[in-house]
Amino acid sequence: MSVLVLLEQRGNLKACALEAATAANKIAQAAGMDLIAVYIGQSLADDSAQLAGLGINTVYAYENDALKYYSNDGYVPIVRDLVQELGAKVIIGSSSALGKELCASVAARLGVELVQDAIDVQWDSGLLAKKPVYAGKVLADVRITDSPAMVSLRPNVIAIEKNGDTVPTVEQRPMPEVSLRTVLKEAAEAAAGQIELTEAKIVVSGGRGIGGPENWPVVQDLADAMGAALGASRATVDAGWIHHSHQVGQTGKVVSPDVYVACGISGAIQHQAGMRTAKIIVAINKDANAPIFKICDYGIVGDLFEICPLLAKEVRKALG
Numbered sequence: 001m002s003v004l005v006l007l008e009q010r011g012n013l014k015a016c017a018l019e020a021a022t023a024a025n026k027i028a029q030a031a032g033m034d035l036i037a038v039y040i041g042q043s044l045a046d047d048s049a050q051l052a053g054l055g056i057n058t059v060y061a062y063e064n065d066a067l068k069y070y071s072n073d074g075y076v077p078i079v080r081d082l083v084q085e086l087g088a089k090v091i092i093g094s095s096s097a098l099g100k101e102l103c104a105s106v107a108a109r110l111g112v113e114l115v116q117d118a119i120d121v122q123w124d125s126g127l128l129a130k131k132p133v134y135a136g137k138v139l140a141d142v143r144i145t146d147s148p149a150m151v152s153l154r155p156n157v158i159a160i161e162k163n164g165d166t167v168p169t170v171e172q173r174p175m176p177e178v179s180l181r182t183v184l185k186e187a188a189e190a191a192a193g194q195i196e197l198t199e200a201k202i203v204v205s206g207g208r209g210i211g212g213p214e215n216w217p218v219v220q221d222l223a224d225a226m227g228a229a230l231g232a233s234r235a236t237v238d239a240g241w242i243h244h245s246h247q248v249g250q251t252g253k254v255v256s257p258d259v260y261v262a263c264g265i266s267g268a269i270q271h272q273a274g275m276r277t278a279k280i281i282v283a284i285n286k287d288a289n290a291p292i293f294k295i296c297d298y299g300i301v302g303d304l305f306e307i308c309p310l311l312a313k314e315v316r317k318a319l320g
Contacts, residue, residue, distance in 0.1 A: 002036045002086050003028040004148075005056070006079065006093035006102065009041045011068075013050055015199055016094035019158040023121050024092040025055035030123035033089060036060065037168065038082055040075050042068035048170055053162030057169065064175040069184040070098045076105045077178050083110060088148050090127055095152040096198060103152040113146040117254065119157040119277055127151065135250055135273035155199050156256040157277065195229040197246065202259045203275070205231030205248055209264020209285060209304060213241035218308050219263050225312040225319075231255065231275075233265050249274040263304045267292025284308065 005024040028035040107114035127149035206219035250273040260278035283296035
């Protein structure tokens with residue numbers, strides 16, 4: 001019996017892959033199972049060194065130029081067939097945009113239960129996952145009774161833990177004969193220095209309180225000072241002030257950073273659904289009655305156009 005972890009890559013192994021491996025290792029130890037991983041991409045190469053100390057016994061590597069970019073036609077049959085070959089009892093992936101699709105498609109092909117976007121997973125005579133429901137207002141404990149049990153983990157909710165420096169064995173596998181109905185020829189990368197929102201450790205977001213699109217530089221400067229990703233509320237996106245890719249919330253992206261700074265965001269429940277699992281929440285708003293102050297760890301009542309530049313200055317001073 002084994003636990004299978006899906007190692008997500010986009011050119012290089014993503015941090016969420018190491019987080020999923022950490023969670024999978026704890027499950028494997030508690031259940032007395034072997035920990036196996038699957039890598040699908042162009043080349044694992046030196047990235048295998050990042051897997052040292054994570055408790056992975058073997059990595060099944062499917063390397064091919066045709067697998068460089070995610071493809072449902074190419075990835076799903078590989079994972080499905082490997083699960084059946086190994087008789088895996090637990091499958092753990094990442095709840096990124098691509099990870100959610102992969103996990104959902106694999107679960108459908110296998111006809112098994114799947115818990116998406118979990119924030120914790122444990123072994124208690126079976127797989128027990130914790131996930132937010134009702135826009136994050138409630139945390140539900142979900143016991144998976146099917147086998148294999150499948151879970152996708154929200155990025156940034158599991159701290160990467162390593163024990164020792166043992167590197168797993170890498171077993172090369174040929175690409176199976178699959179018909180790729182769609183082929184991604186080229187991927188447009190984000191601008192240099194731009195941080196992926198869902199994987200960022202720090203997120204600074206702006207809301208309607210910034211007043212207009214011309215004022216984004218105030219929020220962006222604070223984000224740059226903190227080394228943060230730039231987020232936005234739905235109101236600013238709907239108003240056309242910023243691209244939808246920055247939206248945080250129930251209809252946008254769900255983030256779980258170490259620090260979340262909300263600038264001029266009232267904090268409607270739909271926005272809270274996308275950020276309330278952040279470890280530390282900082283709110284800057286001139287409305288002392290804004291809902292965001294009910295969930296924040298640190299609140300500043302005042303004009304963001306005065307506070308953000310001062311905060312950015314102090315952060316830069318502290319960081320040298």
